[in-house]
Amino acid sequence: MDPIAWLSGSLGVPYWAVRAVAAPLVYPGLAAFMVVALFIIWAERKIAARVQMRVGPLYVSRRLGGALQVLADGVRIAFQEIIIPVGVEKWSFVLSPILAFTVVSLAFTMVPGGPGIYGFRSSLSLLATYAIVTLTPILVIVMGWASNNKFSYIGAGREALVSITGEATLLASLLAAAMMYGSMDFVEIVEAQMRSHVPGLVANPVAALLFFIAALLVTDRLPFDLVLGEQEIVQGPYTEYTGLLFALSMALGYAKLYVLMLVFTHVFLAGWAPFTSPLLGSIAVFAKTLLLMLVAVFLRSVYGRMRLDQVASMFWSKLFPLALVAFVVSALIHPIYAP
């Protein structure tokens, strides 16, 4: 039984409208994201702890290995006072994290969570998702600018550089993949991979690797956590934030990572590949995305940090040219995805 059909019938609202609201709010949207964030932040701390031979979060819910630690932190943050410092640009300071998170959540209308589970289907949904995700750096820069704090300001400057640097490679690898499938629609991309039984990861590993590395950069994951730069600039653009605004700004990075890993799942891991039913397909997509996110947070405990100029030179002089190689690979290999 289709819950969306039932809802649209009982509310008297058209089917597409219910779907457009349910996708960003429930799955793959905010409700699913909350679960993912709670799990991933715990996993990140636990993995880093185990690699460093520590125990990690433990005392909140000892039997679950401290799994509710993040929830406890969230509750604490929710009751924390939201301090608005005297010198800040008040409205930009308050509204920019809210707006930034809202913008990222809009991406959930475009990315499918499983077969037939999406807000809108468009022939340009890949590009639209990319456009929505890459809108957030502007708001992060507004955050840093409005905070009236030198750490925030430096962080905002780094965000500008990092977003320009990372997104060129991100877009190039996505376009290489789109060229390979001959489509920018997630559903068609996944169907092309299911038809040929070759996931994009195998067909074009260069583009997949570049997308993954660039996604690490634009979501401030190590080894590229320049914007957050805890060792140097406290929390970067988020330094002055407290309470729920801080939680939103923290969730921003994880939401971006979630969206980008969903995109990776669809474009390079064949989305809901072995299954075609909505339920099993959704579970497959969710599991693949979670696995990718675990790999992304695992890398935190493997690598050190890179310097700003090292990142810029690596991306512009090494990875971006490699993206052009990915285009060549796509051009050579695209016949296997021909309908």
Next chain:
Amino acid sequence: MAGSAGGDRHRSRPGLVRAHLEAIATAARRLLEPPMTMPIPDYGDARVPGYRGVVLFDYDKCIGCSLCAQICPARAIKMYRVPGDKRLRPGYNVGRCIFCGLCTDICPTDALSESIVHDRVYDDVPSMDMDPVDWAVWSRRVLEEERKPGRPLLRARVDPERGLVYERVDAEGGPVAEEKGEER
């Protein structure tokens, strides 16, 4: 997958791809090893014979003789007039108490007894000064907490051979069936 990027990035250093893979493999191997650090032992202290904590008061056993108030060297116990009661009853100021236990010794009916806690938290200074009824209610609460420990209890014992030994005990002070000595 990592080979294509790593190999292209630094042609002059052919070992770089391997270095990346080795770093990841090392971290993955460490992930499976048990942690070196130990969790903080989550144990409470068991009742030690003769331990002197805050004094507990049983209203029903009290005969109102006021011996406790007379013996108290810190004047922590004072006699109060309770509405609807003919006799005077003792009240207790924890802030003044020096935990000497003289009151529990002199009490003819064992209405006063010693607990194993002395490190309780109070909202403010006035709430440390309890009248007889408050004291009796509060004593019952402390006793309940004592009987139902939230975490396993440990008792320290000096062993001639092993030195200081910590043993698991139950709330009454008896040894727990799966007795396992733990050295700290």
